[in-house]
Amino acid sequence: MDPMFIVFDIDGVLADFDGGFIRAWRQRFPGHPPIPPAERRNFSLLDDYPADQMTMVQEIYHAKGFFRDLEEIPGAIAAVHELLAMGHDVRLCSAPLTRYVHCVPEKYEWVEQHLGADFIPRLILARDKTWVHGDVLVDDKPEVVGSRTPTWKHVLFDQPYNRHVEGPRMNWSNWKEVLGV
Amino acid sequence: MDPMFIVFDIDGVLADFDGGFIRAWRQRFPGHPPIPPAERRNFSLLDDYPADQMTMVQEIYHAKGFFRDLEEIPGAIAAVHELLAMGHDVRLCSAPLTRYVHCVPEKYEWVEQHLGADFIPRLILARDKTWVHGDVLVDDKPEVVGSRTPTWKHVLFDQPYNRHVEGPRMNWSNWKEVLGV
Secondary structure, X not given: OOOOEEEEOOEOOOEOHHHHHXXXXXHHOOOOOOOOHHHOOOOOHHHHXXXXXXXXXXXXXXXXXXXXXXXXXXXXXXXXXXXXHHOOEEEEEEOOOOOHHHHHHHHHHHHHHHHOHHHHHHEEEEOOHHHEOOOEEEEOOOOOOOOOOOXXXXXXXXXXXXXXXXXXXXXXXXXXXXXXX | XXXXXXXXXXXXXXXXHHHHHHHHHHHHOOOOOOOOHHHOOOOOHHHHOOHHHHHHHHHHHHOOOOOOOOOEOOOHHHHHHHHHHHOOEEEEEEOOOOOHHXXXXXXXXXXXXXXXXXXHHHEEEEOOHHHEOOOEEEEOOOOOOOOOOOOOEEEXXXXXXXXXXXXXXXXXXXXXXXXXX
């Protein structure tokens, strides 16, 4: 087996961003029903929620603790450990919010808590993922573009808001088959 | 002219890490003379200071505000803006400390303060810089290695502690000549 260089996005791939959003929304705005994750149609929450709720949406994910407290998408952490044990070189790549004050350190906290302190050096923060190497980038974003021609092949992580994209879709049940490991 | 993909390290290249260290050391440990930056011989401060001062050294750069308050190495910021104006694609890449709590968000603060909020998306945090693309990586570290064969050519940024390395050396006076721009 040839070791592969595999890059995983975090939010919506390893960390349950939508689940955390719904939980925080219900707590903060109990009078406003959130959009159920299964009914989301756009990658950005700001495109799914009505324009007059934009500041409410941002208030949720700009809050201290939001990224730190996201739960694991079931199966993700075990799969990452299994890929490492197989001899593959795994990295995590997250594109932090422009409002970085909580998001950025909390990405490190999340990795430390869920994958252990030894995994921290495998975390890469980059807004433009085309600058990061890899054979494969697993990402829930429908199109990952930037200022370079990437070396990685984009493998789409299946989410309700990216079902309009054709091609192979990965989840934490079929990952071995889709990655070919 | 072909646009180049240029990656700059931050500490010791754009930001005056050693100057900030000396300043903070004198303030915190007035009875202990620091090693003058010109007399440093190893990339890591921990290899230059005596073993019994290791925790003192770490106390300085683990402190809140240390990375935020570093001053610009004269000429660096103007050169970065000039490279962008020439049409080159410039990114910053910093390898954060394992103890990330202050270092990581303060890298973003530093970029925002010295290069502006528009520059934040150009910041990449990666412990292993071989995972980051580029035609050139300008770094003061004598050897930049990792788990991949990098695509960039390492251009050494001149510092007292890397003078044992052969080859071209860049500073903020000769940068146009060394980068060939």
